[in-house]
Amino acid sequence: MFARVIITRVMPDNVERAIRVSREQIGDARIQRGFKGFYLLIDRDTGKVMTISLWESADDARAVEAGAAQVRQEAASNLNTAIPAVDVYEVAIRA
DSSP: OEEEEEEEEOOGGGHHHHHHHHHHHHHHHHTSTTEEEEEEEEETTTTEEEEEEEESSHHHHHHTHHHHHHHHHHHHHHHTSOOOOEEEEEOOOOO
């Protein structure tokens, strides 16, 4: 299993908007090949936001990037933040 990890910061008063944007994106992610799960982690005080999406294979995790880049750019614009980078990790332990 592989994880796509995206970390960004928004203004603390935009955290709720970041949650709404993420909820809107979950539907599109769920229909992608190899999708296994999604987490949104937030720190309301600092505005730090982390998304973790889980994928069956590294190829599945990378394949979603073509469409996700545009979505990430639009979300960054809506949240008035920089376009975040994406990292892909192998999940070594899952409990």
